[in-house]
Amino acid sequence: xxxxxxxxxxxxxxxxxxxxxxxxxxxxxxxxxxxxxxxxxxxxxxxxxxxxxxxxxxxxxxxxxxxxxxxxxxxxxxxxxxxxxxxxxxxxxxxxxxxxxxxxxxxxxxxxxxxxxxxxxxxxxxxxxxxxxxxxxxxxxxxxxxxxxxxxxxxxxxxxxxxxxxxxxxxxxxxxxxxxxxxxxxxxxxxxxxxxxxxxxxxxxxxxxxxxxxxxxxxxxxxxxxxxxxxxxxxxxxxxxxxxxxxxxxxxxxxxxxxxxxxxxxxxxxxxxxxxxxxxxxxxxxxxxxxxxxxx
Numbered sequence: 001x002x003x004x005x006x007x008x009x010x011x012x013x014x015x016x017x018x019x020x021x022x023x024x025x026x027x028x029x030x031x032x033x034x035x036x037x038x039x040x041x042x043x044x045x046x047x048x049x050x051x052x053x054x055x056x057x058x059x060x061x062x063x064x065x066x067x068x069x070x071x072x073x074x075x076x077x078x079x080x081x082x083x084x085x086x087x088x089x090x091x092x093x094x095x096x097x098x099x100x101x102x103x104x105x106x107x108x109x110x111x112x113x114x115x116x117x118x119x120x121x122x123x124x125x126x127x128x129x130x131x132x133x134x135x136x137x138x139x140x141x142x143x144x145x146x147x148x149x150x151x152x153x154x155x156x157x158x159x160x161x162x163x164x165x166x167x168x169x170x171x172x173x174x175x176x177x178x179x180x181x182x183x184x185x186x187x188x189x190x191x192x193x194x195x196x197x198x199x200x201x202x203x204x205x206x207x208x209x210x211x212x213x214x215x216x217x218x219x220x221x222x223x224x225x226x227x228x229x230x231x232x233x234x235x236x237x238x239x240x241x242x243x244x245x246x247x248x249x250x251x252x253x254x255x256x257x258x259x260x261x262x263x264x265x266x267x268x269x270x271x272x273x274x275x276x277x278x279x280x281x282x283x284x285x286x287x288x289x290x291x292x293x294x295x296x
Contacts, residue, residue, distance in 0.1 A: 036119030043173030083202030
């Protein structure tokens with residue numbers, strides 16, 4: 001009998017948690033053996049959720065829905081995905097890595113760059129593991145960014161954009177909302193990596209505890225904060241949002257300045273550290289006052 005016969009959401013959650021906690025790939029000797037990521041957040045979405053269709057208008061008509069991904073990857077089963085689901089997870093970047101990046105003012109710390117490069121390799125291994133796990137249990141599964149039709153295109157309005165956005169998928173799966181900087185703010189903050197797997201296994205969707213796609217960002221929800229603007233050394237964040245082109249120009253300009261540079265493009269990540277949404281949902285001034293009064 002398949003391990004996913006009863007309570008598949010719980011089984012999948014435990015499998016992801018176990019991989020993050022026990023797989024040696026989540027630790028790096030260059031970080032003194034510390035992990036890249038802390039305990040993950042996991043969410044599930046119905047592959048037919050109408051929000052996926054809206055991304056064709058928001059991101060571009062090239063953005064694929066989960067059903068389109070499954071149809072392309074498994075053409076012999078086209079149109080047979082009535083119960084399909086998307087498994088999405090967030091890997092919060094470890095505190096020690098975040099702390100190292102808080103101290104920077106121009107480019108990412110070495111620990112942050114290592115995590116961005118090799119931590120993402122671990123994230124991919126996790127996605128491959130989950131796809132294999134689902135396949136072994138008798139289900140179809142695909143990791144969209146590892147599929148042959150995954151691509152990043154240049155758009156007129158938003159600059160470079162992928163035809164499968166992990167952040168947007170996580171939003172559908174109830175894991176977070178967007179910030180002024182374009183990051184996804186989750187219960188464990190915006191300093192994170194995320195990924196997903198699509199499967200024909202029917203899963204109970206995770207409730208979305210928000211009604212607006214920017215609800216967790218204080219700049220939009222409380223007309224306050226905006227600290228990511230000052231944190232951006234390339235001037236890529238303003239009250240108008242995140243300018244991808246300016247961000248890439250700055251990252252390219254400092255790519256050789258980081259000690260121990262791995263040769264990858266450093267997504268500096270300064271806007272994700274030393275800000276209220278770094279490692280938790282940010283609180284406005286009234287919430288902070290209420291918390292202080294309750295502690296007295």
